[in-house]
Each structure stands twice: as structure tokens, then as C-alpha cells.
Amino acid sequence: MCRSIILVPFVILIMISTVLAEMPFGFLKVVNNGTNIDTLAVKNYDAGTSVTEAYTDSQQLEKNSKINTRTFGSGCQTCSSGALEASISSNVIGKAHIVWQSIDMQQNGRGRHTLLGRSVEDLVGVFSIQKFIQLWSNSTPGEVSVDWLPCS
Secondary structure, eight states, X not given: OHHHHHHHHHHHHHHHHHHHHHSOTTHHHHHTSOOOEEEEEEEETTTTEEEEEEEEEEEXXXXXXXXXXXXXXXXXXXXXXXXXXXXXXXXEEEXXXXXXXXXXXXXXXXXXXXXXXXXXXXXXXXXXXEEEEEEEBTOOTTTSOSEEOOBO
């Protein structure tokens, strides 16, 4: 009887050490840190636009995001254009990171795309977001609503 009492904790210790030996270094730290991450990123290469919506360390997150992206034209790089529209509605306790940008689809002399416009919002705390972002290629400020960035 005394022998089985000593043997049981020893067997349990061997099982635990075997399980932990199979886990990558730092795995338990990442699993147990309790952070919540919710990220949505959308790009429209024809319009030269992108939108990223990310929430981290959120204790409470209620969101309703709708993102539409369209391409107009025959598909060639010089003649096609597009649009990206994002409707973001959320109630958050935590952190939010919302970014959108537009670039010129024609490369400059160095082979790079010129940044036409960019907006970055970083929020921390208890807040509500109601935002509509509309990015169209070849648009003017009168054609779009709320937040506008030009795309060529």
C-alpha cells in the first residue's frame, strides 16, 4: 500500500514533464496571456486602396463591419480602376487600430507607388466607433462621402 502511494505522484510527474517537453518554448506564455486579437485587412490592388481594422486586449467587443471592394475595367493595369467601401460600427473596451490608405497605381521613376493619402487611428479605453470610409480610383471630393482619400 505504501509503495503505490509513492509511485502515483512519480507517474503523474513523468506525464506532466513529457507533455511540457513537446510544447515549443514560450507556448504556455502565449496561450495564457489572455489577449484577444480581432483583425480584418482588405486590399483592392486595382484601386490602390487598403483598409485595416484591428482590436487587441479587448475586454468587450461588439462590432459590425462591412467591407465591399469592386473592380471596374478590363483587368489591364493601365485601364482598370476600383473602389473600396468600409462601414465600421463597434463598441469597445480595449484597443483599436484603424488604418486606410491609397496609392498611385502608376509607378514613379524609382519603380515605387506614390502614397496619395493615409489615415491612422489608435484608440485605447472605452469607446464607440461609427465610421464610413469610401475610397475610389479617379474620384474627386464631391463624389464620395464622409472620409475621402484620392486614388489615381
